[in-house]
Amino acid sequence: MRAFTLIETIIYIALFSILxxxxxxxxxxxxxxxxxxxxxxxxxxxxLFMTRKLAWVLGDLAAITTPTNGGxxxxxxxxxxxxxKIDMRLTDDxxxxxxxxxxxxxxxxxxxxxxVSRLCFGYLSAPAPGIxxxxxxxxxxxxxxxxxxxx
Numbered sequence: 691m692r693a694f695t696l697i698e699t700i701i702y703i704a705l706f707s708i709l710x711x712x713x714x715x716x717x718x719x720x721x722x723x724x725x726x727x728x729x730x731x732x733x734x735x736x737x738l739f740m741t742r743k744l745a746w747v748l749g750d751l752a753a754i755t756t757p758t759n760g761g762x763x764x765x766x767x768x769x770x771x772x773x774x775k776i777d778m779r780l781t782d783d784x785x786x787x788x789x790x791x792x793x794x795x796x797x798x799x800x801x802x803x804x805x806v807s808r809l810c811f812g813y814l815s816a817p818a819p820g821i822x823x824x825x826x827x828x829x830x831x832x833x834x835x836x837x838x839x840x841x
Contacts, residue, residue, distance in 0.1 A: 729828065732801075732803045732804055732828075733804055733827055733828040733829075733830055736800055736801065736803070736804045736827050736828075737825075737827050737830060737832040739799070740785065740799065740800065740825055740827065740832055741832050741834055743787070743799055744823045744834040744836070745834055745836070747766070747768070747770075747776050747778065747787070747836070748768070748820070748821055748823065748834060748835070748836020749836060750770045750771035750772070750839060751768055751769075751770065751771070751820065751821070751836055751837065751838045751839060752768075752769045752770055752771045752773070752838070752839065753768065753769040753838075754767075754768050754813065754819070754820075754821060754838065755767035755768060755769070756811075757811050757812060757813045757821070758813055759813050759815065760813065761812070762810040762811070762812055763810070763811050763812070764779060764780045764809050764810065764811070765777070765778070765779045765811070766778040766779070766811040766821065766823070768821070771839060774789060774790070775789070775790060775791035775794075776788070776789055777791070777794075777796075778809075778811075779796070779809075780806060780808075780809035781796075783800075783802075783804075783805045783806050783807075784798040784799070784800045784806060785798070785799045785800050785806055785809055785825065786798050786799065787799050800827070804827050804828050805827070805828055806825060806826065806827050807826045807827075807829075808824070808825060808826040809823075809824075809825045810823070810824045810825070811823050812824075814835065814837070818837045818838060819837065819838045820835060820836050820837035820838055821835070821836050822834075822835045823835075823836070
């Protein structure tokens with residue numbers, strides 16, 4: 691019976707190390723792409739949710755208190771067709787909504803999984819009075835426009 695020599699053992703350990711390094715690099719790449727996919731999915735889901743929430747808020751505008759003509763404002767104050775007062779604002783990294791005017795309580799609309807870096811409400815005067823709302827979530831821009839409903 692023949693035993694392994696020291697040289698053979700070192701060669702086998704080196705080959706095994708190369709094989710394990712390749713395997714670990716492949717696994718690291720898979721886990722890294724899974725994380726970036728989750729961030730992209732969270733961003734898309736939050737952006738879609740915010741677009742739908744803005745569509746609800748701006749979908750039945752009866753009166754616009756803030757913003758007024760010109761510029762970009764991070765606060766919105768409107769009255770819906772049914773008389774409900776709605777306020778929206780950006781605080782730190784979250785977009786918050788309040789129903790019922792100053793008597794209401796602000797509720798966060800975005801989760802901690804994303805970072806909101808910008809919220810802008812601009813007054814539109816043409817073709818009809820309205821609001822253009824845009825936000826940046828994890829570096830991606832989302833925009834929605836709503837117009838005043840006139841009877």
